[in-house]
Amino acid sequence: MNKKKKPFLGMPAPLGYVPGLGRGATGFTTRSDIGPARDANDPVDDRHAPPGKRTVGDQMKKNQTADDDDEDLNDTNYDEFNGYAGSLFSSGPYEKDDEEADAIYAALDKRMDERRKERREQREKEEIEKYRMERPKIQQQFSDLKVSDSVSGQTVVDPKGYLTDLNSMIPTHGGDINDIKKARLLLKSVRETNPHHPPAWIASARLEEVTGKLQVARNLIMKGTEMCPKSEDVWLEAARLQPGDTAKAVVAQAVRHLPQSVRIYIRAAELETDIRAKKRVLRKALEHVPNSVRLWKAAVELEEPEDARIMLSRAVECCPTSVELWLALARLETYENARKVLNKARENIPTDRHIWITAAKLEEANGNTQMVEKIIDRAITSLRANGVEINREQWIQDAEECDKAGSVATCQAIMRAVIGIGIEEEDRKHTWMEDADSCVAHNALECARAIYAYALQVFPSKKSVWLRAAYFEKNHGTRESLEALLQRAVAHCPKAEVLWLMGAKSKWLAGDVPAARSILALAFQANPNSEEIWLAAVKLESENNEYERARRLLAKARSSAPTARVFMKSVKLEWVLGNIAAAQELCEEALKHYEDFPKLWMMKGQIEEQKELVEKAREAYNQGLKKCPHSIPLWLLLSRLEEKVGQLTRARAILEKSRLKNPKNPDLWLESVRLEYRAGLKNIANTLMAKALQECPNSGILWSEAIFLEARPQRKTKSVDALKKCEHDPHVLLAVAKLFWSERKITKAREWFHRTVKIDSDLGDAWAFFYKFELQHGTEEQQAEVRKRCENAEPRHGELWCDVSKDIENWQKKIGEILVLVAAKLKNTF
Numbered sequence: 001m002n003k004k005k006k007p008f009l010g011m012p013a014p015l016g017y018v019p020g021l022g023r024g025a026t027g028f029t030t031r032s033d034i035g036p037a038r039d040a041n042d043p044v045d046d047r048h049a050p051p052g053k054r055t056v057g058d059q060m061k062k063n064q065t066a067d068d069d070d071e072d073l074n075d076t077n078y079d080e081f082n083g084y085a086g087s088l089f090s091s092g093p094y095e096k097d098d099e100e101a102d103a104i105y106a107a108l109d110k111r112m113d114e115r116r117k118e119r120r121e122q123r124e125k126e127e128i129e130k131y132r133m134e135r136p137k138i139q140q141q142f143s144d145l146k147v148s149d150s151v152s153g154q155t156v157v158d159p160k161g162y163l164t165d166l167n168s169m170i171p172t173h174g175g176d177i178n179d180i181k182k183a184r185l186l187l188k189s190v191r192e193t194n195p196h197h198p199p200a201w202i203a204s205a206r207l208e209e210v211t212g213k214l215q216v217a218r219n220l221i222m223k224g225t226e227m228c229p230k231s232e233d234v235w236l237e238a239a240r241l242q243p244g245d246t247a248k249a250v251v252a253q254a255v256r257h258l259p260q261s262v263r264i265y266i267r268a269a270e271l272e273t274d275i276r277a278k279k280r281v282l283r284k285a286l287e288h289v290p291n292s293v294r295l296w297k298a299a300v301e302l303e304e305p306e307d308a309r310i311m312l313s314r315a316v317e318c319c320p321t322s323v324e325l326w327l328a329l330a331r332l333e334t335y336e337n338a339r340k341v342l343n344k345a346r347e348n349i350p351t352d353r354h355i356w357i358t359a360a361k362l363e364e365a366n367g368n369t370q371m372v373e374k375i376i377d378r379a380i381t382s383l384r385a386n387g388v389e390i391n392r393e394q395w396i397q398d399a400e401e402c403d404k405a406g407s408v409a410t411c412q413a414i415m416r417a418v419i420g421i422g423i424e425e426e427d428r429k430h431t432w433m434e435d436a437d438s439c440v441a442h443n444a445l446e447c448a449r450a451i452y453a454y455a456l457q458v459f460p461s462k463k464s465v466w467l468r469a470a471y472f473e474k475n476h477g478t479r480e481s482l483e484a485l486l487q488r489a490v491a492h493c494p495k496a497e498v499l500w501l502m503g504a505k506s507k508w509l510a511g512d513v514p515a516a517r518s519i520l521a522l523a524f525q526a527n528p529n530s531e532e533i534w535l536a537a538v539k540l541e542s543e544n545n546e547y548e549r550a551r552r553l554l555a556k557a558r559s560s561a562p563t564a565r566v567f568m569k570s571v572k573l574e575w576v577l578g579n580i581a582a583a584q585e586l587c588e589e590a591l592k593h594y595e596d597f598p599k600l601w602m603m604k605g606q607i608e609e610q611k612e613l614v615e616k617a618r619e620a621y622n623q624g625l626k627k628c629p630h631s632i633p634l635w636l637l638l639s640r641l642e643e644k645v646g647q648l649t650r651a652r653a654i655l656e657k658s659r660l661k662n663p664k665n666p667d668l669w670l671e672s673v674r675l676e677y678r679a680g681l682k683n684i685a686n687t688l689m690a691k692a693l694q695e696c697p698n699s700g701i702l703w704s705e706a707i708f709l710e711a712r713p714q715r716k717t718k719s720v721d722a723l724k725k726c727e728h729d730p731h732v733l734l735a736v737a738k739l740f741w742s743e744r745k746i747t748k749a750r751e752w753f754h755r756t757v758k759i760d761s762d763l764g765d766a767w768a769f770f771y772k773f774e775l776q777h778g779t780e781e782q783q784a785e786v787r788k789r790c791e792n793a794e795p796r797h798g799e800l801w802c803d804v805s806k807d808i809e810n811w812q813k814k815i816g817e818i819l820v821l822v823a824a825k826l827k828n829t830f
Contacts, residue, residue, distance in 0.1 A: 137179065183207055198224065198231035205237060217241055225250075229257045232264060239267055247271055262292045269298065278302055290318040296325060305332055316341075320348040327358050335366050350386045353379060357398055360410045369409045376413040392421045396435065400444040408446045415450035429459060433468060445476050456488075463496040470502055475792075482506055494526035501536050513544055529561040538569055547577060564594040571603055583607060598624060598631035605637060614645055632658075632667050639671060648679055666692070666699035673705065685709065700729025707735045715739055730760035734769060746777050761793035764801025768822035775823065791815040800825065 184207060190200040201224025208217035221238045228234045235254035239247045251268040258264055265285035272278045282299040289295060296315040300308045312329040319325055326345035330338040342359045349355060356379030363371040380390060395418040402411035423431050432455045439448035452469040459465050466489040473482040486503040493499060500523035507516040520540065523533045534557040541550035554570045567590035574583035587604050594600060601624025608617035621638040628634060635658035642651035655672045662668060669692035676685040689706050696702055703722035710718045719736050726732045737752035753770040760766065767790040774783045794815060795801060804825070805818050 180207070180211055195227045198228045198234045201228065201234055202237050205241060209241065214241070222250075225253070232258060232261050235261075235264060236267055239271070244271065259288050262289055262294055265289070265295060266298060275302060293319050293322045293325060296322075300328065308332060316344075323349055323352050323354055327354065330358060330362070335362070338362055346382075350382065351388050353383060353388075353395070353398070356382070357402070357410065357414070360413065361402065361405070361407045364407050364409045372409045373413045373416075376410070376417045380417055390418065390421055392418050392423075396439075396447070399447050399450075400439060400442055403439075403444040403446045411444070411447050412450040412453075415447055416454055419451060419454050429455065429462065429465065433465075436468070436472070440472070440476070448472060449477075460492045463493045463499070466493055466496070466499060470499065474502075479506060479510055490522070490526070497523065497527055497530055497532045500526070501532065504536060504540065508540055508543075513540070516540055531557075531561055531563050531565060534561060534566065535569060538573075542573060547573070562593070564590065564597040564600065567594065568597070568599050568603070571600070575603070575607060580607060580611070595627050598628040598634050600624075601628065601631075602634060602637060605641075609641065614641065617641055629661050632662065632665060635662075635668065636671055639675070643675060643678075648675075651675060664695050666696045666702050669696060669699075670702060670705055673709075677709075682709075698725055700726040700731040703729070704731040704735035707739065728759055730756050730763050730766060733759060734763070734766050737773075738769060741773055749773060750778075757789070757793070761789075762795050763798050764795035764805070764818070764822065765798030767793070767795055767819060768798070768800060768826060771819050772823040772826045787816050787819060790819050 184204075187200060187204045187207060190197065191204060194200065201221060205217040205221040205224070208214070208220060218238075218241050221234065221241055224231075224234045225238050232254075235250065235258065239250045239254070242250050248268070248271050251264060251271060254261070254264045255268065262285070265281065265288075269278045269281045269285075272281055279299070279302050282295060282302070285295050286292070286299060296311070296319060300311050300315065303311055309329065309332040312325060312332065315325045316322070316329055323345070326341060326349070330341045330345070333341055339359070339362065342355055342362065345355045346359075356375060360372045360375040360379075363369070363375060383390065395414055399411040399414035399418075402408075402414065419432065419435070420428070432451055436448045436451040436455075439445070439451065449472070452465070452472060455465050456462075456469060466485075470482065470485055470489060473485050483503060483506050486499055486506065489499045490496070490503065500519060504516040504519040504523070507513075507519060517537075517540065520533060520537045523530070524537075527533055534553065538550045538553045538557070541547070541553060550573060554566065554573060557566045558570060567586065571583050571586045571590065574580075574586060584604070584607060587600060587607070590597075590600050591604070601620060605617045605620035605624065608614075608620055618638065618641060621634060621641065624631070624634050625638065635654065639651045639654045639658070642648075642654060652672070652675065655668060655675065659665065659668050659672070669688070673685050673688045673692060676682075676688060686709060689702070689709055692699075692702050693706060700722075703718075703726055707715050707718045707722060716739070719732075719739055722732045723736065733752055733756040737749050737756055740746075740749035740752060750773070753766070753773060756763070756766045757770060767786070771783065771786050771790065774786050778786075800822050801818070804822050
């Protein structure tokens with residue numbers, strides 16, 4: 001090594017080195033540094049040299065052109081987000097710091113990619129599945145084809161799985177043309193490989209049909225009939241694709257090849273337009289296939305009753321195991337002949353229940369009802385002897401069909417015969433009640449009545465069964481059937497007060513007051529000193545203006561069976577009759593014994609209010625609240641008294657105190673909101689409503705009020721919130737119905753009114769609004785229907801309903817009148 005030579009000579013310059021930079025030099029470039037003044041794309045000097053001499057230059061030119069192609073800086077290669085597709089700086093030097101930066105970016109990309117990988121793969125999988133569902137690929141549709149070596153001579157299809165679902169294999173007309181071409185080629189290969197395979201010809205024809213090439217499809221399928229003349233499906237497909245007359249010729253040709261094919265004969269009959277021609281075709285078919293039930297049924301349907309009867313006589317000889325043909329013949333025969341036909345049917349088909357049921361219906365239709373029970377019992381015995389399992393559900397379904405057909409005796413006989421089959425002893429009552437409810441839901445009322453009758457024979461002392469049966473007769477029977485049932489009920493359950501009361505009420509509503517009195521007298525003998533019966537007797541007399549009788553009964557009740565309710569009724573009777581002093585005296589006496597009964601305090605305060613003695617009324621309410629601090633009506637009465645006399649602040653304080661003693665009570669919150677609203681303080685009312693909904697988020701009565709506290713544009717949103725919280729609350733449903741009514745959406749409003757009264761038929765206000773709605777927008781029939789349904793429901797609750805009905809005597813007889821009165825008071829300006 002030369003010691004004088006500098007060690008750095010011959011080594012590459014360090015990164016960023018500029019010669020002479022330390023002494024202020026700026027550097028310069030000469031021609032020798034950059035080469036000759038010639039563009040890189042210019043031809044080299046040896047362009048006229050022999051071919052062997054210019055290989056290197058041509059290669060350099062080719063490489064340079066490739067580089068230029070990579071650097072396409074045209075505007076079409078520019079993206080607003082990503083920039084140019086290529087690198088603007090690909091021709092610059094690639095130094096170490098560039099490499100380090102690229103490594104850092106690559107590491108970051110890899111790390112971020114790992115974080116997003118699972119989500120990206122899931123999204124891609126979903127997109128692929130969605131795409132495949134929308135556009136199934138031919139490769140997947142024909143995945144069951146097994147194409148093998150054509151030289152070896154082996155079959156190219158799987159004979160079991162191939163073309164089992166033709167529809168799924170054919171692409172739609174709007175599908176990818178490439179898919180259609182692939183399908184066409186694949187099916188062609190299948191036809192050529194196995195020309196006697198019918199599904200291949202059918203699939204090929206349908207492919208051409210859906211792509212619009214109908215004539216090609218016809219030609220293909222006709223070729224298929226030549227290759228597969230014994231295939232029923234190919235002939236039927238050919239008949240379908242051909243026009244009318246040609247189709248007839250195709251079917252005629254098919255019959256020559258397949259004279260036993262029922263489907264081809266049916267298709268031939270369908271192609272005929274003249275009835276006589278259809279008959280001729282079917283009769284010809286029956287000559288060749290006399291044991292086809294389908295052909296006989298098709299032929300009989302075209303005949304007149306007398307000819308049909310003759311044909312059916314021949315049909316049952318040819319098809320003796322067809323239940324349908326036997327039953328059809330029995331329906332066309334006379335009573336005596338029908339019995340013979342059904343007897344023959346039972347001999348030929350001893351395992352079918354429908355023949356026995358038809359026989360029972362036949363006897364019932366001809367007035368021989370005493371035979372119905374015997375036939376059904378024999379049916380059960382015979383079927384069991386022939387190894388038939390008695391399916392209880394099937395027989396009940398048959399009974400319901402008999403009920404709907406009017407065969408009452410048959411349906412009841414079936415129910416009695418099968419109702420106990422397969423039921424454990426401890427499950428009988430529960431199962432039978434469910435069966436009865438199911439029959440009512442299916443409108444098979446006689447079946448339900450039969451179930452109740454059978455259950456009452458098994459459980460004669462069960463009050464709950466008698467009650468269920470009584471309510472059934474009340475809702476679906478007649479007054480006579482109800483009273484007859486109740487008479488039997490009280491004989492078996494004399495201690496069941498409710499049964500006595502239902503009987504007395506039925507007589508009273510029918511106007512037979514003496515009969516109602518006699519029923520209550522018998523009830524007294526069976527249930528001495530019963531409060532319910534005493535009060536029912538008092539109500540009967542007072543509702544019929546027999547006030548002296550009622551007064552004497554109450555006096556006896558107070559002496560022999562004194563209760564808070566008896567005293568309350570005594571006070572109420574004197575108060576209604578105008579004997580205020582006597583009412584107050586009785587009230588004071590009652591409070592000595594029953595000071596924790598809030599209704600007595602309420603009556604005392606209301607009597608004082610009626611006498612305009614505000615201080616005494618306030619004192620009565622306050623005393624009552626000391627004894628009964630959880631009585632909501634007492635708090636409301638005191639608050640309204642203060643509001644009535646103009647003491648708004650005191651009323652507000654009373655309600656606040658009541659809410660402290662009775663938290664989460666929606667009635668108190670509602671009264672507080674309404675108090676502020678009546679005072680004109682709508683902002684305070686809205687604030688209180690917000691607090692109320694926080695404390696009672698599932699209160700339907702609060703949500704229904706909140707909807708109409710909002711301005712009209714916000715009501716719909718509020719109603720949606722209300723339905724989320726109280727989906728099945730009648731007050732919310734009623735509010736939504738009123739909302740639709742206010743928006744003139746009549747159909748929707750009617751639908752929501754129906755929902756409301758269905759969920760709670762005891763809400764009188766809902767019936768009143770419904771009736772008012774129908775008065776304005778419904779027909780007379782719709783109005784009458786609402787009124788009738790309301791009278792049957794006998795509603796007892798609802799603010800407006802109770803406010804009107806309390807002043808009406810015999811209100812239970814005047815439901816319709818109350819409905820009209822309440823509706824008249826309503827305002828539909830919500």
